[in-house]
Each structure stands twice: as structure tokens, then as C-alpha cells.
Amino acid sequence: MDDFVWRAGLAGLGLAAIAGPLGSFVVWRRLAFFGDALAHSALLGLAFAFLIDVEPILAIAAFGAAFALALSALLGRAKLPADTLLSIAAFATLSLGLIALSFVETLRVDLTGYLFGDILAVGRRDVVAAWIGALLGLAVLAFLWRPLLSASMEEDLARVEGVNVDAMRFAFVLLLALVVALAMKIVGVLLVTALLVIPAAAARRFATTPETMAALAALAGACAVVLGLWASLVFDTPSGPSIVVAAAAIFAGSLAFQRRG
Amino acid sequence: MNPPVLVGEGLVKRFGARAVVDGVDMRVGAGEIVTLIGPNGAGKSVLLKIMLGLIAPDSGRVTRAQGLRVGYMPQRLSPDPNLPMPVARFVGLAGRLPPGEIDAALDLAGALDLRAAPLSALSGGELQRVLLARALVRKPGLLALDEPAQGVDVTGQDALYALVARLRDTLGCAVLLVSHDLHLVMARSDRVLCLNGHVCCTGKPEAVGRDPAFAALFGPRAGESLALYRHHHDHVHDAHGHVHPHPHGEGHRHG
Numbered sequence: 274m275d276d277f278v279w280r281a282g283l284a285g286l287g288l289a290a291i292a293g294p295l296g297s298f299v300v301w302r303r304l305a306f307f308g309d310a311l312a313h314s315a316l317l318g319l320a321f322a323f324l325i326d327v328e329p330i331l332a333i334a335a336f337g338a339a340f341a342l343a344l345s346a347l348l349g350r351a352k353l354p355a356d357t358l359l360s361i362a363a364f365a366t367l368s369l370g371l372i373a374l375s376f377v378e379t380l381r382v383d384l385t386g387y388l389f390g391d392i393l394a395v396g397r398r399d400v401v402a403a404w405i406g407a408l409l410g411l412a413v414l415a416f417l418w419r420p421l422l423s424a425s426m427e428e429d430l431a432r433v434e435g436v437n438v439d440a441m442r443f444a445f446v447l448l449l450a451l452v453v454a455l456a457m458k459i460v461g462v463l464l465v466t467a468l469l470v471i472p473a474a475a476a477r478r479f480a481t482t483p484e485t486m487a488a489l490a491a492l493a494g495a496c497a498v499v500l501g502l503w504a505s506l507v508f509d510t511p512s513g514p515s516i517v518v519a520a521a522a523i524f525a526g527s528l529a530f531q532r533r534g
Numbered sequence: 535m536n537p538p539v540l541v542g543e544g545l546v547k548r549f550g551a552r553a554v555v556d557g558v559d560m561r562v563g564a565g566e567i568v569t570l571i572g573p574n575g576a577g578k579s580v581l582l583k584i585m586l587g588l589i590a591p592d593s594g595r596v597t598r599a600q601g602l603r604v605g606y607m608p609q610r611l612s613p614d615p616n617l618p619m620p621v622a623r624f625v626g627l628a629g630r631l632p633p634g635e636i637d638a639a640l641d642l643a644g645a646l647d648l649r650a651a652p653l654s655a656l657s658g659g660e661l662q663r664v665l666l667a668r669a670l671v672r673k674p675g676l677l678a679l680d681e682p683a684q685g686v687d688v689t690g691q692d693a694l695y696a697l698v699a700r701l702r703d704t705l706g707c708a709v710l711l712v713s714h715d716l717h718l719v720m721a722r723s724d725r726v727l728c729l730n731g732h733v734c735c736t737g738k739p740e741a742v743g744r745d746p747a748f749a750a751l752f753g754p755r756a757g758e759s760l761a762l763y764r765h766h767h768d769h770v771h772d773a774h775g776h777v778h779p780h781p782h783g784e785g786h787r788h789g
Binding site: 300301303419422423425426427429430432433434435474477480481482483485486533 | 583586587588604606608611613614616617618619620623624627628629652668672678
């Protein structure tokens with residue numbers, strides 16, 4: 274088997290390890306649309322990366338974090354319903370990103386690769402970045418677990434009990450921006466949210482505690498990565514969509530089971 | 535008068551042009567049950583949230599006793615069915631707790647048999663008891679309860695208020711209660727604040743019940759039915775609707 278498959282697999286597994294637990298929080302906090310808007314903005318971050326010539330993952334994570342913080346501040350204040358505002362933000366930033374990237378065509382930006390993932394483009398650095406990001410993200414999640422969980426359920430209650438709810442939201446949004454940046458090469462910006470939400474949804478049926486759901490989501494994501502890459506190799510299909518279809522198949526399979534708790 | 539644990543002075547909160555809380559002074563003494571009562575939209579929940587530091591007032595200030603721990607029961611919690619959360623884990627989210635504390639709090643709230651149940655499968659009354667357990671697990675100096683009897687049937691409501699009064703006696707904590715439901719609550723309160731933006735009347739439940747401002751707010755029959763209610767109480771209902779003879783002579787107040 275070729276090296277690039279191993280690299281893609283390893284990077285994908287790192288991504289699944291953090292996307293499962295973080296995706297569980299996305300589901301619990303009902304932030305799927307928010308994650309999507311954030312992912313759509315990543316192309317704009319990528320354009321910035323070309324513009325100022327820095328490592329794309331860092332630029333996307335930094336830009337995503339700034340965008341996400343601005344967006345969550347706006348959501349708290351705006352008179353518009355959240356889904357309307359998030360749609361506007363998602364499509365405006367995606368289109369801006371596409372336009373911005375059209376100016377750097379000389380750099381031969383492989384647009385489909387960024388939109389839908391391109392395992393051929395996953396280099397050694399990406400594998401290392403995926404695992405450093407995953408371990409860092411998991412460490413932060415583990416450290417903040419109880420207050421973050423509490424704040425995700427009922428903010429006032431968490432506040433009275435001494436949780437800094439705003440700090441929790443801040444940390445969560447940063448983690449989300451990090452995962453979007455890591456996921457871009459593997460599944461692409463249009464499919465990032467799928468890797469957050471679908472494994473968590475599949476894990477729900479079998480979990481009786483938040484922790485088991487997070488762990489099972491990571492496992493489901495890992496299975497989706499392995500299955501999807503295998504299918505991508507065998508059937509010569511694009512990697513990102515293949516991984517997402519595998520995740521959806523796992524979710525569909527989970528529906529055959531009764532919910533446990 | 536008991537030393538105060540929580541004092542609010544000159545509290546004003548406007549939403550747009552409307553002053554929802556309009557110049558309210560209030561104090562909660564140690565071990566005292568204070569009830570905020572008033573019609574819908576009277577600013578009861580807003581006032582409670584100001585007192586707890588959840589909403590910043592436009593003017594006025596809140597002082598709390600040093601080291602005061604608050605157990606808070608929010609008006610509603612809608613557990614997300616996507617979050618698998620056993621009851622005991624939910625209560626444990628209140629903080630770092632020594633082992634055994636969670637079960638003790640569940641027991642106090644009469645919800646120990648629910649400890650392994652998923653939160654999203656509870657009935658309204660069960661959920662309120664679990665929320666009460668979460669408020670109690672912190673060993674609070676002040677219990678702040680926002681409409682604790684919501685979604686609970688009438689017999690269960692009475693049991694819940696009786697439980698709150700009993701907890702005050704056994705734990706010695708102050709209680710700040712929000713309710714729009716006159717009869718069940720007032721009899722067990724030490725002090726009632728009748729709120730409609732501003733404080734309409736305040737004092738002992740009997741005095742408030744006779745106050746013309748109270749009658750103006752709730753109708754002339756409200757005070758009457760309140761008095762009536764307090765005379766035919768010789769048994770209790772628990773949260774499951776079972777009827778028991780009155781324990782520990784607690785009914786004397788209703789004699």
C-alpha cells in the first residue's frame with residue numbers, strides 16, 4: 274500500500290479522535306449550523322494564508338477562531354433568528370473565500386481538494402499537525418470537561434455554581450476552529466461538520482453517559498475514516514465524501530438498535 | 535431579625551422603555567423563607583436573577599454575605615435527548631463533590647430512586663426534584679427557587695413546598711422563592727413580597743393576604759381563599775400522590 278494512504282489514514286484517525294468528543298458537544302449545544310458556518314469561512318482563512326504566506330493550518334485556525342468569536346458575539350445580540358444569521362455568514366464567507374482564492378490561481382490552488390478533501394495532499398506535516406492538534410484538543414476537553422458540560426446544559430445554573438460560562442464558550446469555539454483547520458485537507462471544508470455531527474449521532478444510541486458517547490463517537494469516526502479511505506482506494510472515489518458516506522452508513526446502522534439511556 | 539445573607543437596594547432593570555423591576559429593596563435573612571409573588575410579567579424571575587448576579591441591574595446594588603453558597607433551581611430545564619445523562623451524574627455536575635454527597639442530596643429531595651434514570655426520561659415532577667437535589671448538593675446557605683412547582687400537579691406541588699419548608703428547618707438555609715401560585719406557597723413563607731414591577735406590599739403572609747394592594751393585584755377573593763386553604767390541611771401528599779397523615783405535627787400552622 275502506498276505511503277499516502279498511511280498518511281491519510283493516520284491523519285484521519287487523529288482527526289476522528291478529537292472530532293468525536295468535540296462533535297458530541299456540537300450536538301449537545303445544538304451548534305451544527307454554527308460549525309458549518311465556521312467551516313465555510315475556512316476558505317477565506319486559506320486565502321489569507323496565501324496572502325501573508327503562513328502555514329495554512331495556523332492561518333485557518335486563527336482566522337476561524339476570530340470569525341467564530343465575532344459570530345457568537347453577534348448571535349447573542351442580533352434580532353435575526355440564529356439559523357438565518359448563520360446561513361448568511363456561511364455563504365457570504367464561502368463566496369468571499371472563493372473569490373479571494375480566484376485571485377491566487379497562479380498558485381494552482383486545488384479548489385476541489387479544499388472543498389471536499391484530498392488525501393493525496395496529506396503530507397507528513399499534516400499527520401503530525403493532526404495528532405498534535407488532536408492531543409492538545411483532547412487535553413483541553415478533559416481539563417474543562419465538567420464545567421463545559423454544565424455550561425452546555427443550563428448556563429444560568431452553571432453560572433450560579435461558579436462556572437465561567439463565557440470562558441467555556443470561548444474555549445469551545447477555539448477548539449472548533451482548530452478541528453476545522455485540521456479537517457480541511459482530509460474531508461474538506463464543506464464536509465467538516467459531517468465528521469463532527471454524524472459520529473456523535475451514531476454514538477448516541479449506545480451511550481448511557483456523556484463520556485461513553487464521546488468515546489464511541491471517536492470510535493465511530495475512526496471506523497468511518499478507515500472504511501471511507503478503503504472505499505476511496507478501491508473504487509477510486511473522492512476521499513472526503515467517501516469518509517462521510519461511511520459515517521452516514523454507520524449512523525444508519527445504529528438506528529437498528531434501541532436507544533440505551 | 536436574622537443577619538442578612540442577600541440584600542438588594544434600589545434595584546431597577548429596564549427592558550426597552552419598560553421598567554420590569556422598578557426600585558425594589560429587599561433582604562433575605564439567614565434561615566428565612568422569602569417568597570416573591572406576583573402576576574405573570576411582574577418581574578419576579580428578573581428580580582431573582584438580579585439578586586443572584588445573573589442579570590446586571592441598571593441601577594441599585596446587591597450585597598451578599600461573604601462566602602455565601604447558593605443552590606439555584608432554574609425555572610425550566612429541558613434536557614436534550616441527545617445528551618445521555620444519568621440523574622446522579624447531572625447532580626454531580628454541581629462541582630467537585632466528596633463521594634456520597636450526590637446520593638445524600640437525592641435522598642433529601644426524595645429522588646434517590648431515580649439516581650440511575652436518564653434525565654430526559656423524567657416526568658415534570660421528577661425533574662423538579664432532581665433539580666432541587668442539584669441545588670442542595672452544594673450545601674447552600676441560600677436556596678433560590680424559580681417557580682419550583684412548574685409542571686407538577688397540585689398534590690405534588692404541596693408536597694414540594696412542604697419539602698422546601700422542611701429543608702429549611704433541617705439545613706438551616708435561607709430560601710428565596712419565586713411563585714405565582716398564592717395558596718400553597720404563602721402559608722409556608724416567613725415573608726412575602728408582592729411584586730408588580732415595584733413592591734406592592736410586603737410582610738408576613740397573613741398581613742399581605744389582607745392588604746388592599748394584594749387584593750387589587752390578585753382579586754378580592756385571593757386573600758379569602760388563602761385563609762380558607764389554611765384551615766383544611768390535616769394530611770400531606772407526597773410527590774407520587776399518596777396521602778399521609780401529617781408527620782411531626784407540622785400541620786399546626788394550618789390548625
